[in-house]
Amino acid sequence: MSFATKQGNLLLDRISLTLAEGTITAVLGRSGSGKTTLLRTINRMIEPTSGDICVHGANIQDSSVIGLRRRTGYVIQETGLFPHFNVERNVGLVLEAQGSPRERRIRRSHVLLTEVGLDPASFAKRFPHQLSGGQRQRVGLARALAAEPSILLMDEPFGALDPLTRAEMQDMLRYLLHGLSGPAKKTVVLVTHDLDEALYLADRIVLLEAGKLVTNLAPAEFLVSSQPEVVTYIRAFHRSEKGDAVQK
Amino acid sequence: MRSEFLSQYGGEIATLTIEHLWLTGAAMLFATAIAVPLGIWLTRSPQWAKPLITVANILQTIPSLALFGFLLPIPWLGDRAARIAILALTAYALLPILRNTYAGIRGIEPSITEVARALGLTDSQLLFKVQLPLAAPFILAGLRTATVTCVGIATIAAAVGAGGLGELIFRGVASVDNRLVLAGAIPAALLALAADASLGLIERKFRTPRQ
Numbered sequence: 001m002s003f004a005t006k007q008g009n010l011l012l013d014r015i016s017l018t019l020a021e022g023t024i025t026a027v028l029g030r031s032g033s034g035k036t037t038l039l040r041t042i043n044r045m046i047e048p049t050s051g052d053i054c055v056h057g058a059n060i061q062d063s064s065v066i067g068l069r070r071r072t073g074y075v076i077q078e079t080g081l082f083p084h085f086n087v088e089r090n091v092g093l094v095l096e097a098q099g100s101p102r103e104r105r106i107r108r109s110h111v112l113l114t115e116v117g118l119d120p121a122s123f124a125k126r127f128p129h130q131l132s133g134g135q136r137q138r139v140g141l142a143r144a145l146a147a148e149p150s151i152l153l154m155d156e157p158f159g160a161l162d163p164l165t166r167a168e169m170q171d172m173l174r175y176l177l178h179g180l181s182g183p184a185k186k187t188v189v190l191v192t193h194d195l196d197e198a199l200y201l202a203d204r205i206v207l208l209e210a211g212k213l214v215t216n217l218a219p220a221e222f223l224v225s226s227q228p229e230v231v232t233y234i235r236a237f238h239r240s241e242k243g244d245a246v247q248k
Numbered sequence: 249m250r251s252e253f254l255s256q257y258g259g260e261i262a263t264l265t266i267e268h269l270w271l272t273g274a275a276m277l278f279a280t281a282i283a284v285p286l287g288i289w290l291t292r293s294p295q296w297a298k299p300l301i302t303v304a305n306i307l308q309t310i311p312s313l314a315l316f317g318f319l320l321p322i323p324w325l326g327d328r329a330a331r332i333a334i335l336a337l338t339a340y341a342l343l344p345i346l347r348n349t350y351a352g353i354r355g356i357e358p359s360i361t362e363v364a365r366a367l368g369l370t371d372s373q374l375l376f377k378v379q380l381p382l383a384a385p386f387i388l389a390g391l392r393t394a395t396v397t398c399v400g401i402a403t404i405a406a407a408v409g410a411g412g413l414g415e416l417i418f419r420g421v422a423s424v425d426n427r428l429v430l431a432g433a434i435p436a437a438l439l440a441l442a443a444d445a446s447l448g449l450i451e452r453k454f455r456t457p458r459q
Contacts, residue, residue, distance in 0.1 A: 045366055070368035080363030084381050084456045093377075094367050127457045143367070 001051030026198030073144030275337030287349025333410035352386025
């Protein structure tokens with residue numbers, strides 16, 4: 001699958017990738033390498049210029065775009081919480097859009113808030129501006145899970161958080177995703193800059209460079225890969241551990 | 249003396265105030281019905297925003313008395329002065345509503361619109377659940393400016409015989425009777441203030457909760 005802008009810039013160059021059901025795939029790469037573009041083709045926020053994307057063997061072009069997006073959870077760095085809705089309504093919005101009864105939406109949003117570590121009794125009625133960055137991300141995640149999607153797309157979800165909160169969120173996400181079983185299990189695509197996050201959470205690590213897929217490996221293989229792009233990425237990330245920063 | 253004046257003109261002031269309200273209200277209704285959908289459409293076709301807002305801007309710059317005069321010879325319109333007044337007032341009210349609707353929706357943080365689409369909201373759900381509620385304070389601010397402007401300009405409508413409180417003002421000027429001028433000007437000013445205050449209250453109610 002490829003994607004080029006109207007101006008002819010090739011942002012994704014013949015990407016071929018298969019994601020196993022129920023696995024977490026981290027997409028790494030420098031800024032502008034096409035990570036977010038790749039993610040956005042999966043819920044048709046961007047249409048590929050050539051090639052196809054299939055989910056469970058069915059081409060996503062053949063299903064309605066609205067239905068596809070409702071079946072695909074989406075979390076971004078800025079959370080995109082609706083400032084005029086309280087937490088409960090934010091979480092239940094996809095269900096509301098689907099026409100679910102209010103009672104069911106509220107019940108579901110309370111269950112999800114508990115799952116992401118927020119007490120519904122004290123958080124359900126709050127507005128996004130009354131939450132910390134970490135709490136907002138938890139609500140964003142709960143919202144993405146509300147319609148029980150089988151696919152979860154996450155675009156640098158913890159990128160704007162401090163290291164401690166980020167670690168808590170990673171623990172919570174890992175616990176949450178690993179706790180799911182059977183049909184509830186999610187296929188997750190996680191775009192991140194953070195190699196440690198990828199190693200901690202993902203079953204596969206994909207590295208993109210200038211729109212091309214460089215590698216697709218399990219975390220253990222990624223760390224010992226001799227591919228120059230992978231070596232450069234790992235070295236850049238773990239510079240200080242080798243004492244390079246101190247020597248300078 | 250004051251009570252004598254009021255007993256003489258009280259009924260007329262009340263009738264003209266209702267006329268004034270009718271002219272302004274009808275114009276605001278038309279202007280809102282045109283400018284809000286047009287503003288929404290412009291956010292979907294932004295290439296038209298500049299030309300259309302420029303046209304509304306030009307309409308705004310035409311002196312009101314001249315605009316009433318221009319419309320007078322037009323056949324169907326000229327038959328009834330109220331039609332001219334309502335059309336002219338509608339034209340004046342367009343710009344603030346159009347500009348604020350457009351700017352209000354365009355000003356919504358892109359990540360919010362992006363997420364709404366990514367969550368699978370349809371175009372109309374995006375509009376009614378996200379864009380209009382978030383842009384509501386801006387749209388209402390536009391309505392507020394337009395209403396206050398219209399209440400003021402509607403006093404000129406009396407020049408073409410459309411009635412309203414301007415009639416007392418014009419009569420007062422012609423007969424050099426300040427009491428008559430004030431009998432028209434004070435209720436007009438009060439109407440403008442009342443409209444401003446009540447729309448301000450509604451606007452505050454729609455303001456997005458923030459820190």
